[in-house]
Amino acid sequence: MAKIARVIYNRLNAKMPLELDSTVLYALHSRAPDVSVAQTKTKSPYNTYLHAGLPPGPIDSPGAIAIHAALHPTKGNWLYFLTVNPKTGETKFTNSYPQFLTYVQQLDAYLASHH
DSSP states (O other): OHHHHHHHHHHHHTTOOOOOHHHHHHHHTOOOSSOOTTGGGOOOTTOTTTSOSSOSSOSSOOOHHHHHHHHSOOOOOOOEEEEEETTTTEEEEESOHHHHHHHHHHHHHHHHHTO
């Protein structure tokens, strides 16, 4: 969580959209492992693909680990992260968009093999 907090801070500092799937899934009341391009256009103030900055409120009740991560993010220059294996929670981080796209391919391959 501390690495994810760092990504969020880095994106906010760079004035980049957060583009968090979790906020779109929250708006849709969904627990799906991924969102579609169409879903990123969902009309909701929680959609961080459409609205800059943080959403208007929390999407969950943060536990102590999440609060600690937000207060003490890991040092790093990452701008992207993706959970490439929803079953194990394996999450990869990078500051390179092309590398992020390879992570998207890894997630797509995982999802295709588990349907």
